Amino acid sequence: MERLGTGIGWRPEIADAVERMPGVDWVEVVAENTCPDHLPESLRRLRERGVTVVPHGVSLGLGGADRPDEHRLAALAERAGALGSPLVTEHIAFVRAGGPLTASPLLEAGHLLPVPRTRDALDVLCENVRIAQDSLPVPLAVENIAALIRWPDEEMTEGQFLYDLVDRTGVRLLIDVANLHTNRVNRGEDPAKALAELPVEAIAYVHVAGGLERDGVWHDSHAHPVPAEVLEVLSDLASRVAPPGVLLERDENFPEPAELERELAAIRRAVAAGAADTGRPFVPPARSAAPEVPGTTRQRVGLGQAAVLSSLVAGTPVPEGFDRVRMGVQARALASKRADVVAKVAPELPEILGGAYRPAFLAYAQERPMTGGYRRDALDFAERLLSEGRAGGGTPHRRLEKWWLDRAGATPRKSAVRRALARRR
Known part of the structure; x- marks a missing residue:
C-alpha cells in the first residue's frame, strides 16, 4: 500500500482553503457527490499538482442483506478511474433494508447503521466485499462505523469481526479512531482492545474527526474540533503500526483555515507521539473460492x-x-x-419556508419513511405540503408550488397533485 501522508476531506465549502493549505499530501472526496465528467476545477488543480484523490463511498451498503447493486459499484469504479485513485473506500454498514428478500417495503436509512457482529452477518458481508472487490479496478478498504445502538446476542467483538473479515477476503481497513472513541462512550467498548485484536498491518489509512457528547451520548458530528480523547486513540494506533495515511474529516460548521491547519498539526503530533518504528507490510491472504452464502442466511440477516x-x-x-x-x-x-x-440538496425549501421548514419536515418524516433518496424525499415533502395545504398561504405557497412543478417531471402523480391544487384554489 502506498504511503499517503497527511490529508483532509475535500468539500466544496473549503476547496479554496485546501488548495492553499501547506502540508496536505492527499484528499478524500465523497464519491456520490462527484461527477466524473465534470470534476470541480479545484480537484483538477490538486491532481495536476500530484495530490492523491481517494473516492469515499457512503451508499453501497456492503453490510446489507442484499448483494451490492451493480450500478452503484460501476459508479464507484468510474470515479476511481476518473480521479486516478490508488484505492476506494466504503463502510461496514447497512443503509437500506426490506424489499423482495423480506417481502416488506424497501426503506432507506439515509445514514450508516451497524451490522450485527454475528457469523451470519459476517458471511453476508464477506461475500458482498468479494463481489465489490471483483467489480473495482483498484483495492477496496472498508471503514468501521460509529454506533448509537447495540445489537443483542452478538457473537464477536469488533476487533474479532474485522480480523475475520480481513482473513477471509484480504480487504484493507480504513480505521476511524473517532468512531472507536464514539463506541467507547456509547457502547462501553475499549478502543485499545479493538486495536489489539484487529490486523493493524491491513490498515490503508485512518480517519480522525470531531464530535460532541450530549446527555451521555457521543454524536459523531464531523462538525466540531477533534477532542484530545480521539487524538489519544490515534497515538495508540500509531504505536502499533505506522499508518500509511491519516485524514481529517470535517463535513459542516467549517472553521477558519488556520483552525483546520492547527488540527492537522495536532494530528501529526499525535502520530509522532505513537511513533511505531515500522509498519509490517500487508500481504493479503490468498482468496480461495468461497461457497455462496445461502439465501436463508441472507434472509435471516435481512429480516x-x-x-x-x-x-x-x-x-x-x-x-x-x-x-x-x-x-x-x-x-x-x-x-x-x-x-x-434535504436542506442541502434542495436549499430552496428552507429559504421558501423559513423557520417553518424544520418542524414541518420532522413531522413529515415521522409519517413518511425515505424510500428513494434525498432528492426524491425533497420532492415528496413539498408535494405533501402542497396537497394537504400545509405550505401556508400567499407567496410561500406559490413559490413552493412553482418549485415543485419545475422539478417533479411529467408523472401521473404530478397531474393528480395539479388537480388537487386546482380544486383548492
Missing part, C-alpha cells in the same frame, strides 16, 4: 435489519433485546440528519 430500520424510520415496535432509549435517540438523529441533507 433483522428490516425490523430495526422500520422501528427507526417508520415507527414500528422496537425489536426485542434493543435498548428502547437508545433506539429513540437513533431515530431522532436519523430524522434530524434527513432534514439537514
